[in-house]
Amino acid sequence: MVVLKSVGYFILAGLFEIGGGYLIWLWLREGKGISHAVWGAIILVLYGVIPTLQPASFGRVYAAYGGVFIVLSILWGWGIDKIPPDRFDIIGGLISLTGVLIIMYWPR
Numbered sequence: 001m002v003v004l005k006s007v008g009y010f011i012l013a014g015l016f017e018i019g020g021g022y023l024i025w026l027w028l029r030e031g032k033g034i035s036h037a038v039w040g041a042i043i044l045v046l047y048g049v050i051p052t053l054q055p056a057s058f059g060r061v062y063a064a065y066g067g068v069f070i071v072l073s074i075l076w077g078w079g080i081d082k083i084p085p086d087r088f089d090i091i092g093g094l095i096s097l098t099g100v101l102i103i104m105y106w107p108r
Helices: 004-028 035-055 060-079 088-105
Strands: none
Touching: 004 035, 004 060, 004 088, 035 060, 035 088
């Protein structure tokens, strides 16, 4: 149960970071209104809070989160920007998830 909760926090943090960043992107790069920037900033602040709920140390959580972020970014690009991952994206994503599993969940 602890692992499932931890994975949920990683996914939630990733969605907040990518979603908040995407709103800022839309504001600056695609001329969307200031409300996109405000909501993006709020979501990014909330992203900063979510990793504190993880049961591990700061360095370990953020190192592992990098791998989760890689995979979620690939999925975001596929789902939102309609750019399907190629085999190298998939291989890289699997390698990064392997790192997450080792860093966060391998017995010590």
